[in-house]
Amino acid sequence: MTLQPVTPAFLDSLRGRLPPATFREAEEHHLTEPRGRFRGTGLLLAPGSTEEVATILRACAEARVPVVPHSGGTGLVGGQLLSEGVAPVILSLSRMDRVRAVFPEENVLVAEAGVILADAQAAAERAGRMFPLSLASEGSARIGGLLATNAGGTQVIRYGNARALCLGVEAVTARGEVWHGLSRLRKDNAGYDLRDLLIGSEGTLAVITAAALQLVPRPAGVGVALLAVPSPRAALELLAVAQARFADAVQGFELIGRMGFDFLEETGLGASPLTSRPDWSVLVELGLPEGLEPGPALERLFEEGEARGLVTDGVLAASEAQGAALWELRERIPEANRRIGSVSSHDISLPLSEIPGFIPEAEAALMALGPFRVNCFGHLGDGNLHFNVFAQKGEARGTHDALRRRIKELVHDLVHARGGSVAAEHGVGRLKVADLERYGDPVKLSMMRAVKQALDPRGILNPGAVLRSPGETTT
Amino acid sequence: MTLQPVTPAFLDSLRGRLPPATFREAEEHHLTEPRGRFRGTGLLLAPGSTEEVATILRACAEARVPVVPHSGGTGLVGGQLLSEGVAPVILSLSRMDRVRAVFPEENVLVAEAGVILADAQAAAERAGRMFPLSLASEGSARIGGLLATNAGGTQVIRYGNARALCLGVEAVTARGEVWHGLSRLRKDNAGYDLRDLLIGSEGTLAVITAAALQLVPRPAGVGVALLAVPSPRAALELLAVAQARFADAVQGFELIGRMGFDFLEETGLGASPLTSRPDWSVLVELGLPEGLEPGPALERLFEEGEARGLVTDGVLAASEAQGAALWELRERIPEANRRIGSVSSHDISLPLSEIPGFIPEAEAALMALGPFRVNCFGHLGDGNLHFNVFAQKGEARGTHDALRRRIKELVHDLVHARGGSVAAEHGVGRLKVADLERYGDPVKLSMMRAVKQALDPRGILNPGAVLRSPGETTT
Structure with a gap:
């Protein structure tokens, strides 16, 4: 028996078992996702309690109706939408907000x-x-x-x-x-x-x-600095220096490429406080115990970095507000990316020591395909980069859409060859199911399929996310 | 088809597939465990590579011979021994030590x-x-x-x-x-x-x-102190004070009851440096970033603790050697316990706020059974206590063995009622299979069985550990 769509009879049977508040009209945000690559369908149910969730799942299991859990809907890989196959129950958890x-x-x-x-x-x-x-x-x-x-x-x-x-x-x-x-x-x-x-x-x-x-x-004191570094390699060396001094008090270490600030300016969302316009900078945050002042701690880091040739310029936040402003610049980069519109975005992670080699290698390989712009930024301390590819300024959106798949494969192949992951923090969703099949360890994949079969034998839970549904064809 | 013992024919087939170095005589430590409650049996194989491990498992899967992985053999719950049923392969990883x-x-x-x-x-x-x-x-x-x-x-x-x-x-x-x-x-x-x-x-x-x-x-500086506290509740409040000041620089927070030091003296293994003989003390370790000296930091903690009535006495290690000596006292308590010989030992964890209520409650319930001595110590910061029960000094070992089961149930029931775990850091092994069945969430247990069946369908991997083997009777 294959998966069954929501039918009027099924809906009627649910109405008998669940309070009226459970039944809501699906709104636009239940059917779309932030990048607009998938569009979903289905019957929205918003249970108010764990017992109601259980009631819904029992009904769906019995009727073999697929269930797509829906939370904030902010996922970037289409895990929150079922756009193909039978209309599922969209199980919104939004009312369980206590x-x-x-x-x-x-x-x-x-x-x-x-x-x-x-x-x-x-x-x-x-x-x-x-x-x-x-x-x-x-x-x-x-x-x-x-x-x-x-x-x-x-x-x-x-x-x-x-x-x-x-x-x-x-x-x-x-x-x-x-x-x-x-x-x-x-x-x-x-x-x-x-x-x-x-x-x-x-x-x-x-x-x-x-x-x-x-x-x-809460750390007793928090300090933030934006430091210009000569290269990603220097940024990693600076991270080691910071961790040798402050250990896990280093609580933020974000890499920002010049393109990130260029995009902020291009979209009017902000501008770098560093007038030297460095190719690379890092946003460093320290959360320090009592007895250590963030200002002097960051100054010492700056000085040692400068002495070692790892830091060329910088601005230390003199207040909490200045620190927040530096973070806001960093947090606006994804919005700038969205406004400009990427050809292809990659949420990747690498072993830390592979990062300095990967970035120029990937950029050079891309340039062989065309004159793209790369905005490479991210959580350097975790080895997690967002390596996003854009057309030149002035080119129409969509100019290079035909190359998207090739770009993605190129970037992902390089990441995989260096022991990295092509699904670092956003997950697999539906966007990267084929990537997982291409790059994932086959033994792990077969264990995953066995676990899925064991815990969801009827295959009703978010079918087609992470793992292809049985019988589903390759995209 | 049920599990099959190692037979001469099976051994012969292995000899054809594995180098001679794989075959060793089982030594005493492969067949016993530290507390001497289980005795194992089986054919020892010590593969030298991952590929050889795979060869062994393929052979065992085919012949349905059970496999008990053996590492350092220090486990306290019998997970490293198969003492009942058919003779297994004891798969020692000791040669893979690179x-x-x-x-x-x-x-x-x-x-x-x-x-x-x-x-x-x-x-x-x-x-x-x-x-x-x-x-x-x-x-x-x-x-x-x-x-x-x-x-x-x-x-x-x-x-x-x-x-x-x-x-x-x-x-x-x-x-x-x-x-x-x-x-x-x-x-x-x-x-x-x-x-x-x-x-x-x-x-x-x-x-x-x-x-x-x-x-x-490595933290730039490490400091150790032994502080006397009026009660476990005061110890927890002191922990909150320490974490408010030093956050995750608090890297050790061990509770020691007076009985712990009494046992060290009784066995000649050590003595408390605190002459006040407090009922409770905590061993605190700070690992601090550069710029913070451990000595003054611990002094501030001591002073604030004293001012709040949370600390009544204490000794701050003045050197690394003194700090190591304090830790050595703590680490010798399990050896003192072994020498004295417990009636029943419990590796439990509790939500932190339940600890102050649990300790006197459990002690009072025990005293109703008999005049036992309790050595309660452990990793307070993790909510993990070793709550071990002993006969009075001078009573022969084994005097209360008939009560062991009742004591264990009494302690475990109280732990469970407060949302704790009866298998905190030592695991389930074979010792606590019945406890897991008694206290575990039934839905989780059924998910666990489904996962076990999915990943080890023939049931050859460490059968009877964690989950009862199909068909195995209740002990």
């Missing part, structure tokens, strides 16, 4: 899947703590989706990805059973690590309905 | 499963880095077993458990296929997190043959 509890003395916050990241951050702050997951879409991304995609962001270098910030999950299985796994424990080896298996599985193995999140104490 | 590579600029070390933890630490140190996994058995525990059990130890509060220190694994599946997953990436969302699934699965889902391990920069 912070269930905060345990400041334990550094734990328990949030439902629909809590918006910024709201979780604010709840932590009200308790005198910090939830250190931070990314550009934090005003709309929700906890469920952030966990489903193991989101990254700007403080991963210190605090890890979303997976590292989750102590326990409550989840509903493909059979509609509830796993009550909201552990607040730091150490628990009672059985397999299914929490981390669900995190990053993009809604294909179960639906996360709530999570116990790890909070951290 | 550090394959160190990448200091990436903070990564790639080690084979048989590398002893102390050797991995030393290799990291030679590269100017630190591998922060640290525990009492580090001189004999090996990387494969440490990952298979997601080992904890003394620096988890800062650096996490073994799982948090592993970037990638190479593993051989139950079918004898090799997953080449030695990623050195900080961010990689290309597919399900099978790495973390294998870590902590105690050799029941695949055999880890090598790992890419996360190194960290």
Whole structure:
């Protein structure tokens, strides 16, 4: 029996089992995604409780109707939309937006899947703590989706990805059973690590309905600097210097290429405070314990960097507001990219020591295809680059669309050859299923398929995301 | 077809496929475990390469012979021994003891499963880095077993458990296929997190043959203090004070009850430097960035603790040697326990805020059973306690053995009622299979069984560990 679409009879049977508030009209943002490459379809259901999620999944399992979990809808790889095949249930977690509890003395916050990241951050702050997951879409991304995609962001270098910030999950299985796994424990080896298996599985193995999140104490002082560096290699050496001095107090280390600032100017979104217009700069953030002043600490880093030829220019934020302004420049780069419109975008990661070789190699290979502009920026401390390719200024959007596939393969092949990942922080979704098949370890892929079959034997959970559905043809 | 024992014919077929060095006599340490509760049996094979591990697993899968992976043999829950049923292959990883590579600029070390933890630490140190996994058995525990059990130890509060220190694994599946997953990436969302699934699965889902391990920069300065506290609640408040000041620079926070020091004296293994003989003390370690001196930092902590009524006495290590001596006292407590001989030992974890209530509650419940002595100590910062129960001084070993089961249930029931885990850092092994069935979430257990069936359909990998083998009866 193959997957079945939502039918009027199925909808009727749901109406008998769920409160009216569950049934809503799908809005535009449920059917589109930020880059506009996929368009979805389906019946929107917005349950208000874990039990209602379970009811929906039991009904879908029985009728073999596919279910696409929908959280903040900010994903960039199409994991939140089913655009082909039968019309699914779009399972919106947005009504489950309660912070269930905060345990400041334990550094734990328990949030439902629909809590918006910024709201979780604010709840932590009200308790005198910090939830250190931070990314550009934090005003709309929700906890469920952030966990489903193991989101990254700007403080991963210190605090890890979303997976590292989750102590326990409550989840509903493909059979509609509830796993009550909201552990607040730091150490628990009672059985397999299914929490981390669900995190990053993009809604294909179960639906996360709530999570116990790890909070951290706020650093006593935070300092931010934008430092010009001669090259990505120098940036990495500067990172080593900073970590030798300050260890994990280095909580942000972002690489910005000159093109990033050029794009900010071109779109009117900002301008570099460095008048020397360096080819490369890094945004450094230190979060220091009591007794260490951020200003002098960054000055020492600047001086040592300069003495070693690793820093050529720089600006140290003299206030929190100046620090925030520097971060805002960094955070506006994705928006500038969107306004200019990329030919192809790549969310890649590399072993740190491969980065200095990769960037010029990839740029040279691209230039052989055409006179492209590359905006390479990202979370250097995590080896995570956004390597995005654009047409020359003045060229019409779409001029090079025919080359998109070739560019992507070129970049991804180079990344793979150096031991990198072509799905670093955004996940696989539907956009990179073929990439995973091309670059993924075949034994791992076959283990993944076995796990999917074991936990979702009827194949109803987000079909076609991460793994191709059985019978689905190659795109 | 059920599991088959090693037969002469099977052994002959292996001899044709593997070099002679693979075949060794099982030594005593392959057949026993530290607490002497289980005794194993089986044919020892010690492959020298991943390919040889794969050959063995293919042969075992074909003949349906069980395989018990054996690493350092230091596990405390019997996961390394098969004492019932058919004689298995004991798969020793000890010959695979090569550090394959160190990448200091990436903070990564790639080690084979048989590398002893102390050797991995030393290799990291030679590269100017630190591998922060640290525990009492580090001189004999090996990387494969440490990952298979997601080992904890003394620096988890800062650096996490073994799982948090592993970037990638190479593993051989139950079918004898090799997953080449030695990623050195900080961010990689290309597919399900099978790495973390294998870590902590105690050799029941695949055999880890090598790992890419996360190194960290060495803190610029390390300071150690032993502080007397009025109660476990005060200890937790002191922890919050320390973390508010120093955040993750708090890298050790061990609770020691007076009984711990009494036992050291009773066995001649040491004595507390605190002449006030406090009921409770904490061993605090700070690892500080450049610019912060450990001595003054600990003094400030002491003073603030004293002012708040959280610290009543203390000794600050004035040198590295004094700090090491304080740690040595802490590390000798398990040896003192062994010499005295516990009636029942419990490796438990609790939500931090439940600890102050749990300790007196559990002690009172025990006293109702008999005049026991309790040595409660452990990694307070992680909520991980070793709550071990002993007879009175002078009573013969074994006096209360008949009560062991009742004591264990009593303690574990109380832990479970407060949202804790009865398998915190030692794992489930064979000792706690029934506990997992009793306390584990039934939906999670059924997902675990589905995953086990998916990845090891013939049930040859460490049968009876973590999950009961199909058909096995309740003990």
